[in-house]
Amino acid sequence: MCDCILSYLNFIMSQVRVRFAPSPTGFFHIGSARTALFNWLYARHTGGTFVLRIEDTDKERNTDEALRVLLDGMRWMGMDWDEGPEVGGASGPYFQSERQAVYDEYLLKLKDAGRTYEKDGAIWFKLEGERTTEYDDFRKAEVEKVKAAPVVIDDAVRGRVERAEEMDFVIVRKDGNPVFHLVNVVDDIAMGITHVIRGEDHLSNTSKHVELFKAFGVEPPVFAHIPLILKEVGSGKMSKRDKGALIEEYEQRGFLANAVRNYISLLGWNPKDEREKMDIAEIVELFDFPGINKGNSRFDEKKLSALNTEYLRELNIESYAFLARPILHTAGVISEEENEDYIQSVLTLCQSKARSLDELPDFCRYFFSDAYALDEKTGNKIAKKGDPKELLAEIVPVLDAVDFEADALQAALEAHAESKDVKVFAYFPALRYALSGKGGGPDLIPMLVVLGKQRVLARLQAFVG
């Protein structure tokens, strides 16, 4: 009994509350997604609460559409939030645009404590320490500097970090809008956030934030600054214009959410053993701060693709077809009227061969249309081994006389080859080429079966001329 109560108390007191606080910009950046993911993973790992807070103070950019992209992206990646837009919660509202009263209240506390002053129409936060006026080389101006005591950040990823702010900073703009540093800290306090997991680009800001926490008389949360994702080529962090930077793009290109999530989780974190392909439950179980790296990591689409291919191969055919259909449809490969069974039998052949859903339209177009291009290189290669038209002219009557069923086809072709004293494989490349225009693809006999007798004969006759 006592154990029950104790563990309950322990549960309440150690309750982790993390948040993801994006600004809706109209796209869901891979770096944001990774920050969201690490927060979500930590919440799920610890049995804590994951809060989604929308930093929509910039009214120009923050449209409903922009919010939609963000929420859809979160859901696509399988990240659900316990508090936030559309689900509510006890610490709302969850849009900064609706929290002005809270900011006013906290601002008053700062003012009463004598930690603010007005200058140039804006409200500034006053640091504590000895003041001097000196010329700042970078700003090319005389500025007032403060010799403030350095704040110590005990970062869960990077260890002890010490940094001193040296100048007062604006917390409310002259247009009356509170700035990021203020609202971020106020909301974290008001929402009872216990752990702040964010990109390393915020590490330098953290001294400002800690100063604010101290001014409010609140113990700062645990900070965990995670490394950044660098662009694949060139220098700097991934920006929205880089290939592979946007989550919604992966969805459109037919990447599997599981694969993307798995890959992203491995950028800056690893389970300390050789596991790489992990389902989400496994990642949740293993995820923790000690597994997070300090160094930035470079995005590598090849590795993502490899992982994606693995996930693709293990899908059941129904799921595979479900994902493939819209892509084939968009590419104009299939129409609404296309027979479902036929689509599925084609996809069954393709699933183990195609590396991505992206390449699927070109990979299987010939199953649905007679207007397929003949690959020139393959054509030349085949021509070297004899005239394919002659070879196939032999084959037409053989195929004409047989039921299109795998064993029967195999037997008929073999029998014919034997009569000509050659191996059956002598006919295969030409046959594939005539029927698909390609040098590679699904296994030939099943391909014949799926294409069907009528189509195959028509194509061969057209090819032979």
Next chain:
RNA sequence: GUCCCGUUCGUCUAGCCCGGUCUAGGACACCUGGUUUUCAUCCAGGCAACAGGGGUUCGAAUCCCCUACGGGAUGCCA
């Protein structure tokens, strides 16, 4: 300029905290061979790294210092 953070194969990383087990392991990519009608898979093998320099130590990828390089911050952006 100043401040903060970082640096192991091309890339993601293990090892580093608690120095010897590391002739530095795995994965992706790449190359070779095998399997396959082809392609994909699969199998076998290969290439390839402790940023540099000092120190400490019997011994350093691991600890300390310096340098270089990379990243970030330095906005009345978030």
